[in-house]
Amino acid sequence: EAIIQKGGANPAAMPCMSCHGADGKGMAAGGFPRLAGLPAAYIAKQLADFKAGRRENPLMQPIAQALDDAETAAVAMAYAALPKVQVKVMAGAPERPKEGSGAWLALRGAWDRNIPECTLCHGPAGVGVGDAFPPLAGQSAEYIEAQLRAWRASPARPAGRKGKALAAVPPTRRNDPNGLMQHIAADLSEAEIKAVAAYFAGL
Ligand code: HEM
Ligand code: HEM
CATH class of the missing domain: 1.10.760.10 (Cytochrome c-like domain)
Structure with missing residues (x-):
């Protein structure tokens, strides 16, 4: 092209x-x-x-x-039209993640904080579902982390943003009309962001 x-x-x-x-x-x-x-x-x-x-x-x-x-x-x-990412299909027993790990968040969520498991929308092994829910498998940890931080920074975008040096303001992502990702990212800690990103990047 x-x-x-x-x-x-x-x-x-x-x-x-x-x-x-x-x-x-x-x-x-x-x-x-x-x-x-x-x-x-x-x-x-x-x-x-x-x-x-x-x-x-x-x-x-x-x-x-x-x-x-x-x-x-x-x-x-x-x-x-270019080839999709190939994820390893796990045969046998389903994965049993360690509580609190990136895999736990990805596969079980944190329902005490109304955070569904990522795979509910992003598909098993993060392969993506339909046109709206993009694959996470195949993306790097750096990129996944950056997106989660951008959403997390978005709702709190301060009115006084203009006064701040541009470099000090994280980029924002407010493109999710139902606020699905904004809501999820808002409640994730930095450690959780790193862990869940590493999980999907490693698939
Ligand atoms: C997009 C991560 C859970 C719905 C994304 C993207 C990331 C991400 C990194 C951006 C992908 C890209 O730019 O290519 C996660 C993680 C989750 C999670 C780590 C679990 C903690 C969910 C759930 C839903 C959801 C449960 C549905 C309720 C969406 C949608 C988009 C998206 C609709 C696309 C938004 C757009 O149009 O830009 N997610 N997600 N995600 N996610 Fe999630
Ligand atoms: C993200 C398309 C050229 C740097 C993206 C995304 C799309 C895209 C669709 C979002 C992917 C997703 O949500 O998963 C294109 C097209 C290009 C182009 C069609 C050519 C016409 C470039 C170039 C650069 C670049 C030349 C570097 C100078 C980036 C970066 C992101 C990105 C850094 C991530 C942004 C973020 O973190 O939100 N691009 N791109 N792109 N692209 Fe491009």
């Missing part, structure tokens, strides 16, 4: 692949997510959210803004 490889209308003429990889598998160290095999509708929604500022990121916002509707649809289709 031309835009993935050549950059198209991207302002810096930087092709998607320079950050998301030639194969769309992303790069953990840069916090660049895997795009290969994500549902086209999910990719298009994220680009629209970056464009509208419901999801903030200094690298992605100008790129999303430069794409017109036809280009957005084309890149979404192109990435969706």
